[in-house]
Amino acid sequence: MGNHSWLLAAVAAATLIAGCGQQTEDSGTESGTAPILTAKTLGEQVVLSAEDYLAAAPYADADRTQGERQAQICRACHSLDKGGPNMVGPGLYEFFGTKAGTRENFPYSEALREADFIWTPRALDAWLAQPGRFLPGNRMTFAGVMRQEDRDALIAYLLEVTTAD
Numbered sequence: 564m565g566n567h568s569w570l571l572a573a574v575a576a577a578t579l580i581a582g583c584g585q586q587t588e589d590s591g592t593e594s595g596t597a598p599i600l601t602a603k604t605l606g607e608q609v610v611l612s613a614e615d616y617l618a619a620a621p622y623a624d625a626d627r628t629q630g631e632r633q634a635q636i637c638r639a640c641h642s643l644d645k646g647g648p649n650m651v652g653p654g655l656y657e658f659f660g661t662k663a664g665t666r667e668n669f670p671y672s673e674a675l676r677e678a679d680f681i682w683t684p685r686a687l688d689a690w691l692a693q694p695g696r697f698l699p700g701n702r703m704t705f706a707g708v709m710r711q712e713d714r715d716a717l718i719a720y721l722l723e724v725t726t727a728d
């Protein structure tokens with residue numbers, strides 16, 4: 564019973580937050596303040612290979628050693644290795660370019676199960692900035708990586724290590 568009222572509250576909050584997101588969808592410009600990107604406002608995404616992402620800004624110049632350090636936090640809950648198990652969070656080997664919430668045998672939240680977007684660096688960047696804002700109702704207990712520079716470094720590292728050669 565307690566669980567159900569919690570869920571209802573979460574759904575209500577998700578609806579509220581989704582509503583707010585729509586109002587700010589068109590605000591922000593390329594050079595000025597970044598628009599708030601959420602799972603709902605990602606739109607049609609261009610999906611490239613990890614190699615192509617790593618050849619272009621901002622990932623080409625990102626500090627992957629710093630990224631490896633950042634990734635220690637993720638490793639507490641996620642395996643990044645080939646054939647790695649689901650832990651508290653799903654295994655993340657080869658997740659770039661796949662649909663969110665589709666790793667086998669992982670008990671996802673409803674939010675992630677019903678999400679309809681592809682994991683691109685752009686989507687991951689917005690998720691990592693503030694998971695609860697990007698996809699309300701998800702169960703990843705993680706506040707986010709605050710600095711853009713740290714997210715760039717982390718994503719460059721993840722592109723490298725979670726992608727098959």
Ligand code: HEC
Nearest residue numbers: 636637640651652653663664665671672675701702703705
């Ligand atoms: C405290 C544990 C924890 C930490 C730390 C954590 N995660 Fe997660 N992560 C989860 C859980 C649990 C889920 C599944 C959430 C759900 O079902 O709503 C998840 C989901 C994800 C997903 C979605 C995967 C899919 O199959 O769609 C990605 C991507 C992700 N995490 C990346 C990261 C990265 C990168 C970091 C490090 C910055 C990180 N996580 C840190 C627990 C964690």
